[in-house]
Amino acid sequence: MKLIEVNNLVFSYDKKINVVDGVSFSVESGKYISIIGHNGSGKSTIAKLLIGLLEPSKDSIKAFGLDLNAKNLGAIRSRIGIVFQNPDNQFVGSTVRDDIAFGLENRRVPHEQMDEIINKFAEKVRMSEFLDKEPENLSGGQKQRVAIAGILAMNPDLIIFDEATSMLDPKGKREVRETIDLMRKENPNLSIISITHDLEEAFSSDEVIVLKKGKIVGHDKPENILENPGIFVESGVDLPFKSKFVNLLSQVGIEIKNDESLERIVEELCQ
Amino acid sequence: MPINFKNVFYTYSEKTPFRHEALKGVSLTINDGSFTCIVGHTGCGKSTLIQQLNGLLIPTSGSVDVNEYHIEKKNKSLKKLHDLRKEVGVVFQFSEYQLFEETIEDDVAFGPMNFGMKKEDVLKIAHECLKTVGIPEDYYKKSPFEISGGEKRRVAIAGILALQPKTLVLDEPTAGLDPRGTKYILDLFKKLNEQGTTIVFVTHDINIVYEYATDVIVMNEGKVVLQTVPEKLFAEDVEQYSLETPLIQKTVNLLQAKGMKLDVSKIRSLEDLVKEIAEARK
Amino acid sequence: MTNVALGRYVPYNSFIHRMDARNKIFCLIALMVAVFISYPTYEITFIVGGALAVFIFALLLISHVSVKDIFKSLRVLWFFIILLLVINIFIPPKGAENVAFSMGSVNVYWEAIFQSLKIILRLILMIELTMILTATTKPLDLTYGLEWYLTPLKLVKFPAHEVAMTISIALRFIPTLLDETDRIMKAQSSRGVDFKHGKLSARLKAIVSLIIPLFISAFQRSEELADSMEARGYDPKAKRTRYHILRFSLNDLFSFILVGALMSGTIILSHYQWSLQTTSFVPWYSLILICIFIYIILVGIIDAARRKA
Numbered sequence: 112m113k114l115i116e117v118n119n120l121v122f123s124y125d126k127k128i129n130v131v132d133g134v135s136f137s138v139e140s141g142k143y144i145s146i147i148g149h150n151g152s153g154k155s156t157i158a159k160l161l162i163g164l165l166e167p168s169k170d171s172i173k174a175f176g177l178d179l180n181a182k183n184l185g186a187i188r189s190r191i192g193i194v195f196q197n198p199d200n201q202f203v204g205s206t207v208r209d210d211i212a213f214g215l216e217n218r219r220v221p222h223e224q225m226d227e228i229i230n231k232f233a234e235k236v237r238m239s240e241f242l243d244k245e246p247e248n249l250s251g252g253q254k255q256r257v258a259i260a261g262i263l264a265m266n267p268d269l270i271i272f273d274e275a276t277s278m279l280d281p282k283g284k285r286e287v288r289e290t291i292d293l294m295r296k297e298n299p300n301l302s303i304i305s306i307t308h309d310l311e312e313a314f315s316s317d318e319v320i321v322l323k324k325g326k327i328v329g330h331d332k333p334e335n336i337l338e339n340p341g342i343f344v345e346s347g348v349d350l351p352f353k354s355k356f357v358n359l360l361s362q363v364g365i366e367i368k369n370d371e372s373l374e375r376i377v378e379e380l381c382q
Numbered sequence: 383m384p385i386n387f388k389n390v391f392y393t394y395s396e397k398t399p400f401r402h403e404a405l406k407g408v409s410l411t412i413n414d415g416s417f418t419c420i421v422g423h424t425g426c427g428k429s430t431l432i433q434q435l436n437g438l439l440i441p442t443s444g445s446v447d448v449n450e451y452h453i454e455k456k457n458k459s460l461k462k463l464h465d466l467r468k469e470v471g472v473v474f475q476f477s478e479y480q481l482f483e484e485t486i487e488d489d490v491a492f493g494p495m496n497f498g499m500k501k502e503d504v505l506k507i508a509h510e511c512l513k514t515v516g517i518p519e520d521y522y523k524k525s526p527f528e529i530s531g532g533e534k535r536r537v538a539i540a541g542i543l544a545l546q547p548k549t550l551v552l553d554e555p556t557a558g559l560d561p562r563g564t565k566y567i568l569d570l571f572k573k574l575n576e577q578g579t580t581i582v583f584v585t586h587d588i589n590i591v592y593e594y595a596t597d598v599i600v601m602n603e604g605k606v607v608l609q610t611v612p613e614k615l616f617a618e619d620v621e622q623y624s625l626e627t628p629l630i631q632k633t634v635n636l637l638q639a640k641g642m643k644l645d646v647s648k649i650r651s652l653e654d655l656v657k658e659i660a661e662a663r664k
Numbered sequence: 665m666t667n668v669a670l671g672r673y674v675p676y677n678s679f680i681h682r683m684d685a686r687n688k689i690f691c692l693i694a695l696m697v698a699v700f701i702s703y704p705t706y707e708i709t710f711i712v713g714g715a716l717a718v719f720i721f722a723l724l725l726i727s728h729v730s731v732k733d734i735f736k737s738l739r740v741l742w743f744f745i746i747l748l749l750v751i752n753i754f755i756p757p758k759g760a761e762n763v764a765f766s767m768g769s770v771n772v773y774w775e776a777i778f779q780s781l782k783i784i785l786r787l788i789l790m791i792e793l794t795m796i797l798t799a800t801t802k803p804l805d806l807t808y809g810l811e812w813y814l815t816p817l818k819l820v821k822f823p824a825h826e827v828a829m830t831i832s833i834a835l836r837f838i839p840t841l842l843d844e845t846d847r848i849m850k851a852q853s854s855r856g857v858d859f860k861h862g863k864l865s866a867r868l869k870a871i872v873s874l875i876i877p878l879f880i881s882a883f884q885r886s887e888e889l890a891d892s893m894e895a896r897g898y899d900p901k902a903k904r905t906r907y908h909i910l911r912f913s914l915n916d917l918f919s920f921i922l923v924g925a926l927m928s929g930t931i932i933l934s935h936y937q938w939s940l941q942t943t944s945f946v947p948w949y950s951l952i953l954i955c956i957f958i959y960i961i962l963v964g965i966i967d968a969a970r971r972k973a
Contacts, residue, residue: 149560162895193895200885201892205804205836212907217897219905247839280424280586349561352629359656381640472854480851482876496856
């Protein structure tokens with residue numbers, strides 16, 4: 112089932128340069144899609160358009176069968192969650208508990224049910240013991256996990272991660288990634304759009320979209336997109352380590368047949 | 383002269399309920415002309431440590447020697463610390479937030495002017511530094527607030543370079559940049575290092591240590607766990623210091639386990655590794 | 665981080681911590697009235713003042729506020745206290761006639777000394793009271809308490825909810841912005857800025873180099889925060905449910921009556937003096953008292969009605 116259909120999406124901040132320039136793609140239920148491209152390629156703008164923080168061009172976004180416009184905005188937003196880059200600037204509550212409650216209050220969840228929901232989702236992101244902590248006493252990774260809990264508590268069909276791990280240290284990155292894996296396992300129907308610089312993450316997802324100057328220059332399964340290194344040269348995006356390694360090897364005349372994993376490549380090299 | 387820490391302790395908010403001991407007896411040496419990487423988890427005391435380098439924080443006990451400056455609690459002459467800041471330039475995390483002047487060139491010139499240099503001389507230096515960090519000439523008169531995040535970061539770095547420091551201290555200068563921006567400024571620091579500037583580089587990214595460092599300091603909970611050269615660090619199992627194994631090292635380890643003979647001392651980048659593999663297969 | 669220990673919420677589970685924030689705000693006002701009311705003679709002033717001091721000190725102990733912290737906060741007041749003494753000595757209060765001693769040509773009156781002591785006592789008690797309130801009440805509850813008092817203003821379209829939300833977010837971001845200030849100051853110090861010394865023009869520039877980045881970052885934060893709140897379904901005009909619900913318990917009723925009675929007592933005492941002679945008019949502060957009671961009951965009714973609807 113198609114959750115989101117984006118059709119010829121165009122957006123401009125200043126009415127001169129199109130930051131997003133004729134982008135089309137669709138998101139199916141349960142799919143994990145990565146969007147990569149260097150800074151200024153329009154990735155984050157797309158995220159804001161999808162959740163209606165910016166106004167998309169007419170009839171260009173269809174979400175859950177509804178046109179994204181002022182009338183349907185509330186209904187659409189109740190099914191999409193977004194985690195932004197800066198962990199500090201999306202922590203609304205004065206404690207973890209309050210922050211998870213914030214979204215519930217907005218959705219008019221009755222007071223009596225709140226504690227149960229908060230406890231349940233804090234448990235899911237492994238933040239139960241921090242429920243009464245203030246944001247200034249939490250690490251970046253913990254704050255992002257709270258943001259995820261706040262979104263999961265609203266039971267969304269799609270979560271957008273807008274460079275959600277880029278300001279975190281390796282430990283924080285790992286924690287957030289583990290949380291994402293866990294929630295996908297629990298709810299296979301949950302779709303994810305991840306805007307990221309982390310190529311290893313991008314190439315473990317179901318589909319990769321490569322953006323350049325607001326246009327899609329590549330959209331395919333990771334293994335297919337890697338067969339066309341031109342896309343990467345053109346868009347200025349780095350290749351994942353494994354592919355870089357294989358490419359360099361072929362430059363010195365060593366051809367690798369099976370580049371499924373680093374172990375396989377090494378095996379082939381040592382034959 | 384090398385930088386020397388002798389048994390440095392530092393405690394925040396002493397005598398309050400929020401007392402926090404950030405450095406617990408740190409002794410280390412940073413050699414002239416080195417590219418020293420400091421690694422460790424968030425909260426291990428890295429940021430506190432680098433603030434001792436230009437006298438922003440004075441050790442609670444112990445002493446720090448930087449060039450001819452001897453920093454110790456009982457010996458704090460503020461005038462001297464001011465001059466020290468010209469010799470040791472510190473670029474903080476998310477340094478783009480320190481920009482405030484009307485034009486980019488004025489912002490870069492701001493630092494040297496605080497040290498009493500004349501505006502005309504300073505502008506010349508500012509232009510040079512902007513060129514070094516790769517900001518095109520038609521940007522000089524622009525406002526620092528109308529350029530992209532990565533460019534702002536480079537302007538902020540130019541603002542410290544304009545002090546012409548002998549030692550450049552960088553706290554996570556690549557955080558939040560895209561891979562292209564990261565590579566650009568890393569190569570910039572490497573070039574500066576080759577021209578003789580000592581680089582002290584705080585990072586979480588173990589791959590940077592692998593490819594760029596000449597010296598490495600591993601910190602944990604306010605203490606120096608290890609001070610060594612990268613070759614020695616990566617010859618061990620780095621996971622015992624709760625660091626990740628760099629991808630290149632991982633590949634080297636796999637290859638060696640399969641019996642390939644590699645001259646590890648020659649490998650600093652993926653290109654080197656591929657070259658060594660080609661050698662070994664001959 | 666700098667000294668932010670003062671007036672910060674300290675999580676304990678004392679009787680006062682458990683009190684309803686609205687009730688605590690009332691009690692604070694009532695006790696402030698008792699502290700600031702003027703009594704006919706200095707004897708009564710100091711007897712009542714002393715009694716209040718003991719009472720408030722007991723409250724301090726119950727609420728686990730560190731007495732040491734209070735003395736620390738009083739340190740800032742030293743200058744003020746000395747200034748007060750000097751002013752009172754050189755410009756004696758009206759009707760001062762009892763000379764305590766003389767310093768050269770200046771007579772120091774008992775009245776001047778008492779007057780100064782009275783003001784100092786009031787100041788100390790006021791600070792203690794405020795600290796009890798902030799140390800035992802979560803900022804968020806305090807905001808909700810204030811919002812409750814502003815409920816009637818909603819009828820005249822005053823954005824009480826928005827104001828409360830703004831205050832609670834501001835409170836949430838204070839530590840973040842303090843950290844940011846610290847970081848920017850250090851970054852500029854590294855560029856040779858001296859925040860403590862130097863000529864006026866240099867210091868002005870130093871402040872500009874701090875303020876502009878701080879504002880820019882604050883604006884960016886607020887923008888991102890607004891985006892995030894909107895994405896999470898926040899609409900200031902829409903109805904929301906509440907996670908925090910303030911509860912008026914039996915303990916609250918007890919303390920409400922106790923403090924109310926205490927305040928009434930001091931008002932009566934200040935007006936009727938010792939002799940309990942009846943006077944011909946209702947004192948104006950009794951009117952205030954009655955107004956406060958009526959107001960609280962009214963707000964309670966309005967609030968209950970709104971919640972039902």
